[in-house]
Amino acid sequence: MTTPQTVRPAAAELVQWYRMETATTGSSAEVFIYGGIGSWYGVDATQFVADLADLDVQEIQLRVNSPGGSVYDGVAIMNALKRHKAKVVASVDGLAASAASFIIMAADEIQMGPGAEVMIHDAWSYAGGNAEQLIDEAAHLDRISNSIAGLYASRAGGTSEEWRDAMKAESWYSAEEAVTAGLADSITGSKSEGTVDAFTEVARFQHAGRTKAPAPWMPPGPHPANRAAPSPVSAVVQEAADWLNTTKSRAGLPPGTEKLAATLANEPHTPDAPQPASNTTEEKGPDDMSATVIKGLREQIGIPAEASLTDSEILAALAEALAEQAEPVAPVVAAPAAGTVVLDEAAYQDLQAKAAEGSAARKEQLAAARTNLVEDAVNDGRIPPARREHWVNALESDPGMEATLAGMAKGLVPLAPAGYTGGVDESSAEDTTYSKIFNTPKES
Template sequence: MPWIEVPDFQPRRPAQAKAQETRAWYSIKNAASEDEAEILLYDEIGGWLGVTADEFVAELGAITAPKIKVRISSPGGSVFDGIAIANALRSHPAQTTVQIDSLAASIASVIAMAGDRVVAAPNATLMVHDASGMCLGDAAEMQKMAEVLDLISNNIADVYAAKAGGTRDEWRAVMRNETWYLPEDALKAGLVDEVMSAKQAPAEDEPAQMRARFDPAAYGYRGPAEPERPKPGPPPARPEPAAEAPAPALVISVADALTETEVAALRELAQAHLDTAPLDPPATTDLDELADEQPDDWAASLAHLTTPAPWGQALEHLTQTPASSATDA
């Protein structure tokens, strides 16, 4: 009989021990973001001792994140465990991205085809080949084993054709040759959608996401301290307005320009004018009427003003220019 699957020989073990062995070849954890879960397939898939994919599928069904990243570094393993994992990933509502970190060979390459998007890391390798198994028995058993292996290989070829295009027979020819692909070759063959660069730049919104995840304000940080501003002092005192200098005045003393004899003559003239001037004011201010009413007194009172007097002669030298004075001399 073919030894592709031997469920009748599974030893029964406690659930805890079985869970520990199961997690030897896969792990599921939350990624950096709450919106994405991460699955690591970093070992052989399944095994002959009955460590199957049932617990993996159960944990996968509990993921509620909208995104799942499956990272693969596996040489393959159990065909039927791999088919169960691939179908579980396809049926999960999350958007699935498969990233081949190192090796996706045999049934691990079939799991990789289940991603909505398949990415190959730098220097990663992908390998496809026909199914293989062990058989113990007569010729009829050997022939039956060959038929089963062909059926399984055709089934796997259909997986590659659905992802990359082509026919079953074309992919069976590739599988019989046990073909190995480097990232660029896998991209040309259509098995992967993208080849990661050696150093990928972060997404445009990644710095914003990092800032959102780490808020220093939660630790009391409020940004760099502002330089201390000097305290304002009292306003400067206003200067007292300067006192206005008095306008220059020219004071002339007539007495300083006259001799004592001339000053005495002026005093006599003024006293004589006061003695002769009428004490009462005239009844009218009209000059003509005043002349008519008092012709004699009025004319007499003014006659001395038009008559040359000794004081006029005394002051005559003040009205002469230096030139005329010099001429008179």
């Protein structure tokens, strides 16, 4: 790398906690985060992200020596680094604490300088207000901390819950411990340019550096890069266990496999033994199948105890047995209870259609009967013709009205005109009409 060129000078009125330098060749750049992160300490992440986007390079060397700062500025910087086309190699030169600890999670490779440290802790803030406002702020911090714990878990292994517990304890990791925990990949480089003691902000943390802090939490098992892939034997045994569990949940265990299923459920395979952290890649051999599993497989497959078979031959016999047992199992249909009639779908649908037709016919029959009852009542002089519709509706809403209608005396309503038979409409003279109605001439 030749003499560095500053991409953009620091603003005179603000503290510049970062700087970016490119090589004259333009193929790589160094990005330094040296100081507290965010507008509280000087410029905010907006300017950082804009300057980063201007870097048209193939590789970025991210150098970090920071006590952290704004959570959201840190998240924005982390995501901007992830989006950048360049390969990002992060080097912790002194301290990557708080927000700086998850900014480096964006790198393709994380290196720890000798004597460098990483610190993780729960998010915190200054707040004031009433009880409800403070409760909301606490929930907000809890949500942020859970999200950050997920970042560590994605990089280093373990669960988000385990990393959250480590954050609550404010965990400090030395360079070696950071590599062992999976927070970094290797220890490299010369003596760090900065030290933990250079930051007065460290005093606000629970512990003043790794030497003052207890041993940090470590995720179970070896570093993700050093975890061996499952051996062929373990994979086959696990596959057998998965197949048996699926078969059991679907239609019950096939005959003769209960003991094998129990053996596999109790000990599906021999877990990988924890491996010490290392910066070099070692070739790992396959795990040995446990004696318990081998004995259970031989018994269920029918291999005599005295027979001498290789692992490959045992696996071949297992595959053959599984293939035989995988044949479709006829579903067990329970016999219907006494008095129950079983219909197929077509017959059931036909029965429903006929029932609907019968119901419609019955409704028409009842409507016709009500109409006939009302007509009989009109013809008998029990009700006037103008009340037909009223009585039809009354009988439909209350069948008990049938008895009321039947109890009415016949002839209550005249069926023929009485007295003058000519009808009032036969005379057009007013006097004549009056005399027809009242039997007396109309007085003038």
